[in-house]
Amino acid sequence: NAGVMQNPRHLVRRRGQEARLRCSPMKGHSHVYWYRQLPEEGLKFMVYLQKENIIDESGMPKERFSAEFPKEGPSILRIQQVVRGDSAAYFCASSPIGHSYEQYFGPGTRLTVT
Amino acid sequence: AQSVTQPDIHITVSEGASLELRCNYSYGATPYLFWYVQSPGQGLQLLLKYFSGDTLVQGIKGFEAEFKRSQSSFNLRKPSVHWSDAAEYFCAVGAAMTGGGADGLTFGKGTHLIIQP
Numbered sequence: 001n002a003g004v005m006q007n008p009r010h011l012v013r014r015r016g017q018e019a020r021l022r023c024s025p026m027k028g029h030s031h032v033y034w035y036r037q038l039p040e041e042g043l044k045f046m047v048y049l050q051k052e053n054i055i056d057e058s059g060m061p062k063e064r065f066s067a068e069f070p071k072e073g074p075s076i077l078r079i080q081q082v083v084r085g086d087s088a089a090y091f092c093a094s095s096p097i098g099h100s101y102e103q104y105f106g107p108g109t110r111l112t113v114t
Numbered sequence: 115a116q117s118v119t120q121p122d123i124h125i126t127v128s129e130g131a132s133l134e135l136r137c138n139y140s141y142g143a144t145p146y147l148f149w150y151v152q153s154p155g156q157g158l159q160l161l162l163k164y165f166s167g168d169t170l171v172q173g174i175k176g177f178e179a180e181f182k183r184s185q186s187s188f189n190l191r192k193p194s195v196h197w198s199d200a201a202e203y204f205c206a207v208g209a210a211m212t213g214g215g216a217d218g219l220t221f222g223k224g225t226h227l228i229i230q231p
Contacts, residue, residue: 004157033218042118042204043158045218059218091157101146101165101208103219105158 002027004094004106005074012112019079019086021109025094031055032075033103034067037089049075082113116141116207120222127195128230135190135225137205146208147188148219149179153201161203164188175199200229 005024013019025032031050035043048056049069060067064082069075079086089110093103117140127133139145146165150158162173169181179190188205206219 035218035221040223042221042223043206043219045220048218056218093158102160102163103148103208104160105150107157 004029004092004104006090006092006106006109008109009107010110010112012114013082014114015083016081019082019111021077021079021090021092021111023075023077023092023094023106025075025092026096026104029094029096029104031095031097032069033093033095034075034077035091035093037091037108039088043091046077079111082111084113087111087113116145116209116220118205118207118220118222120203120205120225122225123223124226124228126228126230129197130194133190133192133195133199133227135203135205135227137188137190137222138186139188139205139207140186141207141209143209144183147179147181148206148208149173149177149188149190150204150206150221151175151201152204152224158204161190195227195229197229197231200227202226 007022033048034046037043045059047060047067064080066078089108091105091108093105095103119138148163149161152158161177162171164171164181172178177192181188202224204224205222208219
């Protein structure tokens with residue numbers, strides 16, 4: 001049973017470009033969470049999604065950031081017009097139906113904005 | 115709002131010695147508590163969790179943690195550490211949402227564990 005998959009593992013973007021981060025949850029998991037980890041910091045919750053539905057986006061910056069989890073395919077975290085402060089590790093986690101308190105994390109995408 | 119404090123940024127332990135990593139939380143109701151471990155450049159691996167019941171929980175890799183409501187603590191322990199335990203350890207707290215899902219987790223800033231030979 002494959003774990004949570006994220007790609008790319010490393011992403012380099014110039015200021016002003018768009019970044020797209022993908023997350024495929026574990027098989028049978030219907031909940032996806034996105035977190036951001038800045039250097040020397042713990043993870044900060046960004047958004048919680050179920051298929052075709054955003055449940056809680058209280059941790060998402062108000063501008064430039066968006067997330068989706070379509071009926072088919074991976075969840076996408078999209079950052080428009082990236083700035084240097086967006087450089088961080090972005091982790092996706094998924095949890096199973098009926099056990100949504102347990103979150104299993106992917107390896108992360110390390111975004112560097114130059 | 116919930117919060118998690120890990121008072122020790124770095125801890126150095128000799129191989130074979132015992133370990134205790136501290137975690138204090140702030141939350142209005144009974145929380146769901148977790149410990150995760152992160153190796154350099156890697157994702158987070160769940161070590162153990164507490165939802166309810168027995169306040170001493172066992173996890174993987176020989177770790178255990180004890181929930182103490184009176185102290186709002188959930189300290190992680192291991193009787194004898196191995197060099198491979200060197201990593202970053204995160205305590206996290208979560209809460210159930212009324213819709214049956216789970217809230218996003220709130221993490222502490224982490225404790226960096228160094229193992230001396």
